[in-house]
Amino acid sequence: MSAQPQFTVNVYQNEYLSEGAAEVNAIVSVQSAAAFGGTSTARAAQVIMVDCSGSMDYPPTKMAAARQATEAAIDAIRDGVPFAVVAGTHVARMVFPGTEYLVPADASSRAAAKAAVARLTAGGGTAIGQWLALADRLFTGHEQAIRHAILLTDGKDEHEEPADLAAALARCEGRFTCDCRGIGTDWVVAELRRVSTALLGTVDIVADPGRLATDFQQIIEHAMGKAVGDVRLRLWTPQGAQVKFVKQVAPQILDLTGRRSPGPNPLTGDFPTGAWGPESRDYQVCVQVRPGSVGDEMLAARVSLVSVEGSGAAVTLGQGLVRAVWSDDVAQTGRIDRTVADYTGQAELAEAIREGLEARKNGDLDTATARLGRAVKLATQAGNEDTAILLAKVVDIDDPATGTVRLKQRVSDADEMTLDTRSTRTVRVGKNRNENG
Amino acid sequence: MTEAVGPTAKKDGEVAEREEPATGGSAGHGGAEPTRPAEAWPTCPSCGAEVAPEDGYCEECGADLLVRRSEPPAADPGPCRNSACANDSYADGYCDLCGSPAPDPRDRLERDLGVVAGVSDRGLRHSRNEDDMALAVIGNRGAAPTPVIVVCDGVSTSYKPETASAAAALTAREHLVLSLRRGEDPVTATLGAFEEAHKAVSALGPDPSDESNGRATTMVTVVVGASELTVGWVGDARVYWLGAEPRRLTTDDSWAGRMIADGTLTEEEAFKSPLAHTILRWLGPGAPEDPANLAVFEPDGPGLVLACSDGLWNYVPDPADLAHLASGGFGGLLPTASALTAVAIEGGGHDNITAVLAAWPPHAPEPGAGERTAEIN
Ligand SMILES: [Zn+2]
Ligand SMILES: [Zn+2]
Numbered sequence: 001m002s003a004q005p006q007f008t009v010n011v012y013q014n015e016y017l018s019e020g021a022a023e024v025n026a027i028v029s030v031q032s033a034a035a036f037g038g039t040s041t042a043r044a045a046q047v048i049m050v051d052c053s054g055s056m057d058y059p060p061t062k063m064a065a066a067r068q069a070t071e072a073a074i075d076a077i078r079d080g081v082p083f084a085v086v087a088g089t090h091v092a093r094m095v096f097p098g099t100e101y102l103v104p105a106d107a108s109s110r111a112a113a114k115a116a117v118a119r120l121t122a123g124g125g126t127a128i129g130q131w132l133a134l135a136d137r138l139f140t141g142h143e144q145a146i147r148h149a150i151l152l153t154d155g156k157d158e159h160e161e162p163a164d165l166a167a168a169l170a171r172c173e174g175r176f177t178c179d180c181r182g183i184g185t186d187w188v189v190a191e192l193r194r195v196s197t198a199l200l201g202t203v204d205i206v207a208d209p210g211r212l213a214t215d216f217q218q219i220i221e222h223a224m225g226k227a228v229g230d231v232r233l234r235l236w237t238p239q240g241a242q243v244k245f246v247k248q249v250a251p252q253i254l255d256l257t258g259r260r261s262p263g264p265n266p267l268t269g270d271f272p273t274g275a276w277g278p279e280s281r282d283y284q285v286c287v288q289v290r291p292g293s294v295g296d297e298m299l300a301a302r303v304s305l306v307s308v309e310g311s312g313a314a315v316t317l318g319q320g321l322v323r324a325v326w327s328d329d330v331a332q333t334g335r336i337d338r339t340v341a342d343y344t345g346q347a348e349l350a351e352a353i354r355e356g357l358e359a360r361k362n363g364d365l366d367t368a369t370a371r372l373g374r375a376v377k378l379a380t381q382a383g384n385e386d387t388a389i390l391l392a393k394v395v396d397i398d399d400p401a402t403g404t405v406r407l408k409q410r411v412s413d414a415d416e417m418t419l420d421t422r423s424t425r426t427v428r429v430g431k432n433r434n435e436n437g
Numbered sequence: 438m439t440e441a442v443g444p445t446a447k448k449d450g451e452v453a454e455r456e457e458p459a460t461g462g463s464a465g466h467g468g469a470e471p472t473r474p475a476e477a478w479p480t481c482p483s484c485g486a487e488v489a490p491e492d493g494y495c496e497e498c499g500a501d502l503l504v505r506r507s508e509p510p511a512a513d514p515g516p517c518r519n520s521a522c523a524n525d526s527y528a529d530g531y532c533d534l535c536g537s538p539a540p541d542p543r544d545r546l547e548r549d550l551g552v553v554a555g556v557s558d559r560g561l562r563h564s565r566n567e568d569d570m571a572l573a574v575i576g577n578r579g580a581a582p583t584p585v586i587v588v589c590d591g592v593s594t595s596y597k598p599e600t601a602s603a604a605a606a607l608t609a610r611e612h613l614v615l616s617l618r619r620g621e622d623p624v625t626a627t628l629g630a631f632e633e634a635h636k637a638v639s640a641l642g643p644d645p646s647d648e649s650n651g652r653a654t655t656m657v658t659v660v661v662g663a664s665e666l667t668v669g670w671v672g673d674a675r676v677y678w679l680g681a682e683p684r685r686l687t688t689d690d691s692w693a694g695r696m697i698a699d700g701t702l703t704e705e706e707a708f709k710s711p712l713a714h715t716i717l718r719w720l721g722p723g724a725p726e727d728p729a730n731l732a733v734f735e736p737d738g739p740g741l742v743l744a745c746s747d748g749l750w751n752y753v754p755d756p757a758d759l760a761h762l763a764s765g766g767f768g769g770l771l772p773t774a775s776a777l778t779a780v781a782i783e784g785g786g787h788d789n790i791t792a793v794l795a796a797w798p799p800h801a802p803e804p805g806a807g808e809r810t811a812e813i814n
Contacts, residue, residue: 010646236533237536238532238534238535238536239522239534239535239536240535241536267533267534289536294562295560295561295562295563295564296537296564297537297538297564297565298531298535298536298537298538299529299531299532299536299537299538300536302528302529321529321531325564326564328562
């Protein structure tokens with residue numbers, strides 16, 4: 001119990017609306033600070049899915065890097081945490097242990113697992129839905145633990161129908177979280193993002209196989225730091241109000257709007273956020289309320305962070321209030337909340353990149369130029385330097401301030417995919433976020 | 438429409454001059470004036486036993502020690518403020534069905550202590566009432582009682598202004614009651630009341646998410662003595678004398694008030710400025726340290742004392758107009774205060790409105806009169 005992190009919830013918004021306005025926007029900033037020193041003592045369970053399709057041998061450095069990274073991941077698993085390694089091809093196969101169950105990590109199980117991983121060879125196709133289904137079966141019986149998976153692939157999910165993957169994701173949603181990594185440039189960003197979004201994880205490209213081991217190790221360390229599983233944003237909104245969207249906006253954009261499940265009463269809904277360790281995340285909430293007149297005030301939303309236990313009982317970890325106050329004072333209604341504005345801009349940036357790259361792929365060069373130009377302008381305004389650097393590998397920038405750009409003739413697949421996967425990463429809006437002037 | 442000024446304006450040394458008595462009647466209220474001899478208190482007027490200034494009843498003989506205080510707002514919220522909503526349960530201060538703010542008893546306060554009565558109203562355009570008032574009547578067996586008035590207007594741009602006005606009103610009223618019962622002179626008691634109220638507001642603490650945003654309120658007090666009115670103020674709430682020659686007894690601690698006092702602008706010009714209501718003095722953190730403004734006024738005939746927030750005087754600033762409205766024969770101080778409030782509401786009710794009236798000269802309540810049952814705590 002002492003391992004429960006302390007949660008702090010802060011709401012940033014301009015609560016003042018002009019007469020008749022009905023849309024309320026707020027950033028809900030959640031910080032959890034571990035109340036314990038050192039590592040989490042919460043129960044965890046871990047599955048590592050490694051692509052062993054035939055293409056992993058072209059070049060052979062990919063398979064070698066995958067073996068090495070999986071070994072590094074195994075070493076990073078905390079003592080006592082049940083784990084398994086799965087080889088993914090057009091089917092899913094147990095690598096360690098040999099049968100479908102999880103083995104607690106200790107010196108001998110780690111050694112045995114690493115020996116099995118060292119013998120991995122490439123051969124076969126790719127059916128990611130099958131891999132996920134096996135991971136889901138492995139986690140069965142570990143519902144009290146914080147369940148996490150890593151998925152590594154180098155190719156397109158081509159040995160099953162998209163509907164098969166969708167069905168597997170639907171079954172796995174809420175069952176475990178999954179961080180996805182694509183190695184090389186033959187995998188499909190949108191496909192892997194669908195997996196990571198559904199399973200509330202991250203997605204990234206590992207263009208250099210040599211860096212995969214470090215990446216895997218960090219993913220596992222991050223997962224081992226989680227102290228509370230199944231944490232949800234519980235949103236109360238007044239009768240007649242409509243939740244327009246709920247999305248995580250930092251550290252990366254993750255739309256949760258469609259993930260609502262009913263809360264304890266008809267005015268509440270739960271949105272999944274996965275497991276939490278000591279970390280900070282920001283969410284944007286947009287609620288349409290009944291319009292008010294000057295002098296009216298309303299609670300537009302109560303945002304609670306709740307931890308749901310296996311029994312279904314919810315513990316409130318923190319809470320923030322989103323208010324609406326109607327005023328005719330333009331000094332109040334005209335104030336821009338910088339936090340809301342910054343995240344709105346960053347969301348538009350991610351959208352512009354996604355649309356720009358898609359148009360480029362489809363040969364619609366005018367749209368691609370316009371959208372990527374817009375992205376350059378927004379990244380410049382937001383001071384999002386990481387994204388600006390990635391954009392500069394895809395377009396020649398004539399004027400960053402106006403977003404005047406030309407598409408580069410030759411763009412490496414790796415650069416394009418890096419920009420695509422990382423477009424949803426946001427720059428956390430600073431702590432002194434609403435200081436005037 | 439009370440707004441705080443920035444730090445540069447706070448530093449302006451010219452602003453906070455001490456107000457000299459507004460009328461010929463100076464503060465020379467020596468031995469003749471006090472409503473009761475100092476040595477008569479604190480003893481029971483009935484049996485002569487020693488009593489504490491804060492006692493409401495004599496512990497020896499049970500006599501009413503003749504201090505009446507207006508009650509603070511009730512705690513029970515009642516049904517939802519939204520007429521389309523039939524709910525009556527609340528969480529975090531809001532209706533848990535429609536999200537409307539829980540009804541606040543301060544939306545409309547009416548207090549009647551017989552010789553002094555007042556109304557405080559949310560108005561039409563603000564989501565809560567940030568004004569507050571606290572009244573008392575200090576009785577003196579066989580002689581005229583001393584009504585005490587405190588009116589506060591929370592600074593709307595400060596943190597939780599409704600808490601600042603409530604704390605200041607209550608603290609100042611208690612200080613005035615206890616000091617006057619101890620036999621302190623009204624001027625000293627008034628200055629002390631402002632100091633204590635300032636401390637009380639400062640002690641509430643600033644916005645936890647922005648330490649620079651403290652709490653603040655303006656305040657006006659009146660001690661309605663048998664021969665004079667002792668008025669104290671900080672900010673732009675006002676006191677009017679509504680007698681044969683109606684007049685305002687306060688000058689506003691606001692940008693407009695200063696421009697008018699300087700002779701820089703006419704009243705009409707000054708109130709056209711968007712800065713007009715920017716207040717230059719308040720109670721709470723960052724306030725100028727100077728003592729409160731004071732005025733002592735000796736009425737030369739019967740009349741009414743009106744203490745009000747700017748939510749009223751914005752609509753009717755002129756003393757003669759106010760006197761005319763108050764003379765409408767409403768049948769008592771409370772109905773008259775209510776009628777003045779209604780004028781502001783009908784005019785648009787743009788701000789919170791507080792209007793408190795006391796009759797002068799204060800007369801002893803008739804034995805067994807109705808107000809004896811009212812509002813004792
Ligand atoms: Zn007695
Ligand atoms: Zn309601």
